[in-house]
Amino acid sequence: MKKNKSKFKFQITSLYMAPSALGMLLFYVAPFVVVIYFSLINNPIKKDFVGLENYIKLARNDAFIQAIKNTTLFSMTAVPLAVVLSLVLAFWLNSGIYFKSHLRSAFLTPLMVPIASIVLIWQVLFDYSGVVNELIEKCGAGKVDWLKTSAGMLVILLLFLWKNLGYNMILFLSAMSAIPEDIIEVAKLDGAGKWRIFFSVKIRYLMPTIVFTIFLSTINSFKIFREIYMLTGGYPVEGLYMLQHYMNNTFQSVDYQKLSTAAIYMSIVMIIIIGLLFAVENYFGKDLEDE
Amino acid sequence: MIKEKKRHIINVILTILAVFTAVMFLVPIVLTVTNSFMSESEIVSNYGSIFKGLSDGKKYVSDTANLKFLPDMVSFSQYATVLFKSPDYLIKFWNSIILVVPIVFFQLIVAVFAAYGFTRTKGKLSAIIFFAYIILMMMPYQVTLVPNYMVLRLMNLLDTNWSIWLPGIFSPFSVYLLTKFMKRIPSSLFEAAMIDGASELQVFLKICTPMSKGIITSCAILVFIDYWNMVEQPLLFFTDEFKYPLSIYLVKINSGDVGIAFAVATIYMIPSLLIYLFGEEQLIEGVTLQGSVKG
Numbered sequence: 272m273k274k275n276k277s278k279f280k281f282q283i284t285s286l287y288m289a290p291s292a293l294g295m296l297l298f299y300v301a302p303f304v305v306v307i308y309f310s311l312i313n314n315p316i317k318k319d320f321v322g323l324e325n326y327i328k329l330a331r332n333d334a335f336i337q338a339i340k341n342t343t344l345f346s347m348t349a350v351p352l353a354v355v356l357s358l359v360l361a362f363w364l365n366s367g368i369y370f371k372s373h374l375r376s377a378f379l380t381p382l383m384v385p386i387a388s389i390v391l392i393w394q395v396l397f398d399y400s401g402v403v404n405e406l407i408e409k410c411g412a413g414k415v416d417w418l419k420t421s422a423g424m425l426v427i428l429l430l431f432l433w434k435n436l437g438y439n440m441i442l443f444l445s446a447m448s449a450i451p452e453d454i455i456e457v458a459k460l461d462g463a464g465k466w467r468i469f470f471s472v473k474i475r476y477l478m479p480t481i482v483f484t485i486f487l488s489t490i491n492s493f494k495i496f497r498e499i500y501m502l503t504g505g506y507p508v509e510g511l512y513m514l515q516h517y518m519n520n521t522f523q524s525v526d527y528q529k530l531s532t533a534a535i536y537m538s539i540v541m542i543i544i545i546g547l548l549f550a551v552e553n554y555f556g557k558d559l560e561d562e
Numbered sequence: 563m564i565k566e567k568k569r570h571i572i573n574v575i576l577t578i579l580a581v582f583t584a585v586m587f588l589v590p591i592v593l594t595v596t597n598s599f600m601s602e603s604e605i606v607s608n609y610g611s612i613f614k615g616l617s618d619g620k621k622y623v624s625d626t627a628n629l630k631f632l633p634d635m636v637s638f639s640q641y642a643t644v645l646f647k648s649p650d651y652l653i654k655f656w657n658s659i660i661l662v663v664p665i666v667f668f669q670l671i672v673a674v675f676a677a678y679g680f681t682r683t684k685g686k687l688s689a690i691i692f693f694a695y696i697i698l699m700m701m702p703y704q705v706t707l708v709p710n711y712m713v714l715r716l717m718n719l720l721d722t723n724w725s726i727w728l729p730g731i732f733s734p735f736s737v738y739l740l741t742k743f744m745k746r747i748p749s750s751l752f753e754a755a756m757i758d759g760a761s762e763l764q765v766f767l768k769i770c771t772p773m774s775k776g777i778i779t780s781c782a783i784l785v786f787i788d789y790w791n792m793v794e795q796p797l798l799f800f801t802d803e804f805k806y807p808l809s810i811y812l813v814k815i816n817s818g819d820v821g822i823a824f825a826v827a828t829i830y831m832i833p834s835l836l837i838y839l840f841g842e843e844q845l846i847e848g849v850t851l852q853g854s855v856k857g
Contacts, residue, residue, distance in 0.1 A: 284761055285688065288679030291672045292691060294732030299698055302709030307739060309712075310789065360583075367569075368577040376842060383845075384591055385791045387812040388827040392590045392597070395609055395629060402629040439847060445850040487852075493702040499588040501813050516793075518704040522711070522798050534708040540640035541701055546788045 287394040309531035325532040335510060335533065338517040343439070345424065346492040348433050353488040355479060357439030364440070365447055375444070379437035386434070387418060390501040394418070397426050418503050421510030430498050439484045445472075448481035463467055486548040489539075568647075591831070593631065598640055598828040600633035602821030605640075609820060640825035651808065651815070651826050658807035661723060661796070662789045666729035666782050673736035674778065678766050680737070681744040682752070692741065695734040703794040715797065725799040730789060736781045741849055743777040746771060780848025783841050790834055 301354050313321045329335055360378060364371050381389075397417040404414040414420045416421050450473060458468050474481075496515030499507055505520060506512075514537065597605065608630060613673075634667075642653050656676065680692050710729045719725045747770065755765050796806055803811075807831050813821045838845065 282650060282683050282685070284679050284682035285764070286679070286692070288676040288683065288688070291676030291679075291732060291734075291737055294672065294728070295698070295734065296693070297733050298713055298729045299706060299709055299734075300694070302712040303839055305712050306709050312812075344736055363576065366576055367573055368576065368580055369573065370581070374580050374584050378834075379842075379846070380591065380838065381587060383834045384831050385787075385834060387791070387793075387808055387809040388594060389590050390813065391823050391827050392593045396590075396595075410676070433590070437587075438664040441846055441849045442853050445853060465811060483853060490700050490702070493704075495793070496704070500793060515704045518708075519794070519798070522707075530708055534705050538705050541705065542697065545634075545697055545700055 278438055287341070306531045306534055309484060309527045315527055325528050326536070329355050329529060329532045329536070331539070332529075334512070335514075335517055338423060338512055338514040341424075341510065341512055342514040344365065345427070345495060346489055348424075349428055349492045349495075350485060350488045352428070353432055353435050353439060353492075354484050357436045358477075358481070360440045361443035362438060363446060375440070378440055379493075381434050382437050386430075386497055386501055391432075393426070393430065398446065419508055423499075423503065423508060423511045426502070427499055427511065430502075431492065431495055434498075435488060439488065442480055442484055442487075443477065444498065446477050450476045479552060482548070482551050482555060486544065489544060493541075566702065573698060577805075592711055593629070594827050596632055597630075598824040599635040599636045600824070601635065601636070602643065603710045604634055604637075605821050605824065608724070634676060640822045641829075642824050643822045645831065648822070651811070651822075651829075653804075654808040654811040656810040657805060658790065658809065661726050661792070661807050662786060664727055665733075665789050666785050668727075669733060669736050669779060669785055670782055672731060673740050673781070674736045674771060675766075676773075677744050678770055678854070679749075681770075682762075695738055699734040699738050705800055707794060710795075711798065712840070720799055720842045721801055721805070723805070726792075726795050729795070731838035735788075736785060739781050739784075739848065739851060740774060740777060743774055747773055776844060777851065780844040780851070781840060783837055783845050784848050786837060787834055 273402075291527065309315070311320060311322065313319045313324070315406050332498070364374060368374070381559075389541060394401070398404075399414065399416045399419070403417065408414060416427050417423055454467060454476075455472055458472050461472070493515070496513055496519070499511050499516070500519075503511060507516070514533075518530065518533055521533065600608070624625075680688055706729075710725075714720050714725045714728075718729070752769065755769055755827050759770070790809065792807065792809055796810055800806060808826070812823070812826060812830060815826055
């Protein structure tokens with residue numbers, strides 16, 4: 272076959288992507304350049320170039336720092352739990368139990384339910400005079416003001432896991448069904464014990480999916496704003512004030528400099544995370560291909 | 563024999579535990595539905611303490627919440643109020659439909675074309691563009707909404723439905739998922755058709771699209787759930803609350819008309835639950851295909 276030497280030779284199929292690419296360019300990419308520009312000037316009227324001043328100012332902004340702390344804390348707790356628990360669920364469903372497909376459907380259902388519909392019952396459960404507190408009181412412990420103190424993080428965590436476990440579980444289930452049976456058989460013949468097979472074969476084969484779920488859950492954990500907003504409004508207690516609240520509230524005060532700078536900060540972090548994801552995926556991809 | 567029996571017992575125990583866990587997962591949904599069949603006064607007397615100050619201080623409010631799985635008496639009064647007496651909620655429900663359906667429909671049309679383009683176009687440039695799609699797809703809303711906002715303001719589209727539709731239609735998610743699927747179709751299939759004299763358009767319409775039917779449905783489901791749940795965009799792009807979809811407006815009811823909130827919440831989840839009921843297989847297929855980033 273003749274190889275196409277010139278890189279940018281026009282191909283008729285590129286026309287098919289044109290509408291989408293133009294839309295992306297118009298609504299996402301081009302204005303992003305404007306965002307970068309806004310992050311580098313002092314105000315939209317004078318338009319003086321101020322270098323990194325906005326970045327330095329924002330890095331010293333208390334609300335911004337608080338938001339970063341909370342977001343990091345949440346992601347660091349939510350992500351490991353989301354991955355480990357969903358892995359447990361997947362192994363559980365695969366352990367030969369009955370009603371497997373019904374159970375799978377049940378665990379996936381929360382994904383389909385709009386958060387807005389569920390917030391109400393969540394409030395009934397976790398309000399100060401709510402059901403959970405009533406139970407706690409019956410057990411003789413003190414009431415907790417779940418939604419108006421830092422304890423709210425736990426409630427949000429629960430909501431996050433409730434919503435995301437099923438999704439991760441599906442990913443693990445499909446990865447498990449792709450583990451070649453004969454490798455497990457060979458390992459058994461070689462005298463490998465249950466645990467050895469679990470760690471050296473199963474977990475090893477699941478590793479790329481585990482990595483992928485870690486990243487996916489991280490990205491999802493950055494979207495937690497929705498849940499917090501619905502449960503506690505735009506200005507929650509300090510412990511629940513996320514990076515997205517900061518962005519949202521800055522939007523409302525129309526401070527383009529702060530907003531743009533925060534967006535750039537956040538996208539830098541995201542690009543690092545995504546870059547890592549690609550690097551790690553490549554690494555594990557090779558690892559398994561070498562077998 | 564004994565070993566088999568032991569295995570069976572373990573399975574039964576594991577099943578019972580799993581069923582229990584699954585029930586816990588479903589409780590919030592079931593409670594919302596059962597509570598929607600309580601009369602408004604029953605709701606107020608059960609949960610009045612939680613939403614007090616908001617329920618015009620009715621006397622019979624107890625101090626603690628009183629969670630009930632089943633209503634004392636099945637009543638459709640909540641639904642009657644929502645459907646016939648307060649058109650507000652129906653309007654918001656309609657807003658949701660008006661905002662979401664065009665996005666799902668047109669995002670998929672744009673994406674089917676684009677995915678075919680990415681699958682069939684060789685070369686570095688298309689690979690780089692596709693990479694940009696993946697990065698943008700993973701960005702949280704708070705990042706992408708800033709550039710969206712800048713453009714929409716410039717085009718004077720803020721406060722119109724277009725401000726939700728346009729970024730939604732060109733959002734990269736479906737392009738990504740469909741491309742991933744189409745790249746798995748053996749290209750020899752396309753090439754054979756070309757040799758037989760089919761045009762690119764014919765290959766696209768008669769071979770590629772029909773083969774992708776299943777995954778297009780999966781995509782539609784995933785896009786629908788995502789936008790049916792939308793909060794950020796209308797919150798930032800609409801100043802007129804009249805245009806709000808029910809997903810945001812529900813929060814406001816929660817603190818106002820508690821008596822009918824459960825019915826509204828139930829009505830709001832019906833479309834997505836129906837879709838789940840009929841499209842579970844496609845949904846799982848779509849989720850599975852996302853199993854890794856690379857194509």
